[in-house]
Amino acid sequence: GQNIDQPTEMTATEGAIVQINCTYQTSGFNGLFWYQQHAGEAPTFLSYNVLDGLEEKGRFSSFLSRSKGYSYLLLKELQMKDSASYLCAVMDSNYQLIWGAGTKLIIKP
Amino acid sequence: IAGITQAPTSQILAAGRRMTLRCTQDMRHNAMYWYRQDLGLGLRLIHYSNTAGTTGKGEVPDGYSVSRANTDDFPLTLASAVPSQTSVYFCASSEEGETGELFFGEGSRLTVL
Numbered sequence: 001g002q003n004i005d006q007p008t009e010m011t012a013t014e015g016a017i018v019q020i021n022c023t024y025q026t027s028g029f030n031g032l033f034w035y036q037q038h039a040g041e042a043p044t045f046l047s048y049n050v051l052d053g054l055e056e057k058g059r060f061s062s063f064l065s066r067s068k069g070y071s072y073l074l075l076k077e078l079q080m081k082d083s084a085s086y087l088c089a090v091m092d093s094n095y096q097l098i099w100g101a102g103t104k105l106i107i108k109p
Numbered sequence: 110i111a112g113i114t115q116a117p118t119s120q121i122l123a124a125g126r127r128m129t130l131r132c133t134q135d136m137r138h139n140a141m142y143w144y145r146q147d148l149g150l151g152l153r154l155i156h157y158s159n160t161a162g163t164t165g166k167g168e169v170p171d172g173y174s175v176s177r178a179n180t181d182d183f184p185l186t187l188a189s190a191v192p193s194q195t196s197v198y199f200c201a202s203s204e205e206g207e208t209g210e211l212f213f214g215e216g217s218r219l220t221v222l
Contacts, residue, residue: 041215041216042216044213048210089151096154
């Protein structure tokens with residue numbers, strides 16, 4: 001079966017750096033997405049990786065290793081507003097998105 | 110402001126009743142989707158539409174139906190609601206269909222008693 005694994009919850013300190021991991025086993029691969037979802041709100045797009053390597057976008061970076069079935073989202077200079085759930089999703093060979101359950105990130109002052 | 114509008118935002122429904130969740134987008138996106146989100150689970154695709162006039166089944170289509178009469182509207186209907194359909198429902202759209210970024214509505218919280 002297809003599976004996306006990410007930690008359920010993580011805690012970090014304001015101003016610090018946190019890395020949220022995502023491992024996947026899917027039927028084929030056509031890209032990996034990261035979305036941010038604040039409590040009670042809709043998910044919003046953060047990043048898309050289809051080739052191996054690091055994509056940097058401001059304080060957020062996303063890394064992909066297709067051979068290892070692994071990605072991470074790196075958040076730098078954490079702010080309180082970064083408290084949210086971070087959803088990892090992989091597009092399989094049929095171009096269907098398979099979603100992880102999300103990682104709830106708690107930022108402490 | 111351009112985006113996706115869902116209605117209602119919240120609804121309590123008796124089991125066995127019929128319910129339609131409305132979704133309208135003004136971005137002229139071809140592809141639209143309905144997802145449900147349940148605690149501890151990833152988003153699960155219910156139905157999708159790649160373009161007006163066509164629809165397809167997702168991962169969990171049973172008990173739900175959709176229509177796509179035009180580009181902007183994509184309603185989701187529960188013909189006879191059951192308690193297991195209690196969930197938060199998100200409508201989404203994308204410009205590029207298969208590989209594009211998804212834009213989500215604010216969600217409809219449905220409770221079936």
